[in-house]
Amino acid sequence: MALELQLDYFDMFGLPARFSLDDEELGRAYRDLQAVVHPDRFVNASDAERRVSMQQATQLNEAYRTLKDPVRRAAYLLRRQGIDPELDTNTSMPTAFLMEQMEWREAIEAASGSADSRELDQLSCRLGGELRRMYAQVGQQIDERGDFAGAAETVRKLMFLEKVSDQIGDAMESLEEGTGD
Amino acid sequence: MAYSDKVIEHYENPRNVGSFDKGDESVGTGMVGAPACGDVMKLQIRVNDSGIIEDARFKTYGCGSAIASSSLVTEWVKGKSLEDAGNIRNTQIAEELALPPVKIHCSILAEDAIKAAITDYRKKHGLEQPAEQPACKAA
Numbered sequence: 638m639a640l641e642l643q644l645d646y647f648d649m650f651g652l653p654a655r656f657s658l659d660d661e662e663l664g665r666a667y668r669d670l671q672a673v674v675h676p677d678r679f680v681n682a683s684d685a686e687r688r689v690s691m692q693q694a695t696q697l698n699e700a701y702r703t704l705k706d707p708v709r710r711a712a713y714l715l716r717r718q719g720i721d722p723e724l725d726t727n728t729s730m731p732t733a734f735l736m737e738q739m740e741w742r743e744a745i746e747a748a749s750g751s752a753d754s755r756e757l758d759q760l761s762c763r764l765g766g767e768l769r770r771m772y773a774q775v776g777q778q779i780d781e782r783g784d785f786a787g788a789a790e791t792v793r794k795l796m797f798l799e800k801v802s803d804q805i806g807d808a809m810e811s812l813e814e815g816t817g818d
Numbered sequence: 819m820a821y822s823d824k825v826i827e828h829y830e831n832p833r834n835v836g837s838f839d840k841g842d843e844s845v846g847t848g849m850v851g852a853p854a855c856g857d858v859m860k861l862q863i864r865v866n867d868s869g870i871i872e873d874a875r876f877k878t879y880g881c882g883s884a885i886a887s888s889s890l891v892t893e894w895v896k897g898k899s900l901e902d903a904g905n906i907r908n909t910q911i912a913e914e915l916a917l918p919p920v921k922i923h924c925s926i927l928a929e930d931a932i933k934a935a936i937t938d939y940r941k942k943h944g945l946e947q948p949a950e951q952p953a954c955k956a957a
Contacts, residue, residue, distance in 0.1 A: 722853075723853070724853045724854045725852075725853075725854045725923055726926075727853065728850040728851060728852055728926065728927055728930040729850065729930065729934070730850070730851045730853075732849050734851075735849040735850070735851050735858055735860075736849065738851060738856075738858045738879075739849075739858055739860060739877070739879070742858065742879040792853075793853040794853075796853040796854065796856055797851060797853065797856045797858070799856070800855070800856025801856070803856075
């Protein structure tokens with residue numbers, strides 16, 4: 638067998654277990670490992686070796702996807718600390734936050750309805766600012782303050798905002814398709 | 819994934835979409851959200867002097883199952899007492915709509931929404947809180 642992958646994702650890439658992370662360093666470590674475990678290197682190997690290589694490549698990709706994405710990375714760091722971010726079970730977000738989420742979605746709906754792409758651009762810009770603020774917040778909570786309960790709530794909030802971001806993207810796309818015809 | 823006929827029926831003809839004035843004394847408002855899918859649900863009840871839910875409204879941003887679950891609950895709670903409405907379980911919603919396992923959380927969201935609306939109404943009227951917590955952890 639070529640290599641034993643570390644189970645912990647941060648150990649796997651030889652990176653410190655922190656939210657703040659150097660994207661380029663992660664990318665480099667990923668490509669280095671990928672070069673070693675990639676199934677293409679095992680075409681002439683035994684069945685068992687090929688199977689291991691496939692499993693390791695899958696494991697490696699999952700680890701990379703998890704650490705590359707800020708929200709997944711934060712959720713992973715929390716689970717590592719034994720904190721469940723309760724993404725599936727915690728439905729009682731602060732009411733003011735949920736009201737804001739309704740407002741975002743209503744604004745997207747209104748802008749799509751009136752085919753107002755400038756408004757969608759503005760929403761996207763505002764949301765981008767909000768997302769950056771929350772990423773910074775969750776970074777502080779995890780790396781500096783060790784406030785994992787607070788970080789769990791921020792992660793839950795980020796899940797909603799990323800959904801809004803997807804919806805703005807979808808709305809822009811369908812407007813472009815509409816005008817392209 | 820295929821939606822059941824009942825989900826599609828509620829999705830295409832949602833009952834009781836809209837809002838009541840949340841400042842109205844006879845109105846209870848429940849706002850809940852599911853982080854996993856980013857769905858947001860607002861469910862409101864209008865309660866008469868005898869403590870019976872006369873009318874209900876919802877507004878849900880989410881998938882077909884989330885919309886159908888909240889639509890169904892607004893139908894079910896009409897004419898019920900607060901206590902009976904609070905006894906609606908997500909399993910009943912999931913069964914009625916034939917939700918697949920991956921969509922069970924939509925029915926949990928609807929159960930939590932009606933409970934939150936009842937709690938809001940009770941708070942407004944200084945009524946005692948029931949001992950039971952909203953079933954956030956219910957599978």
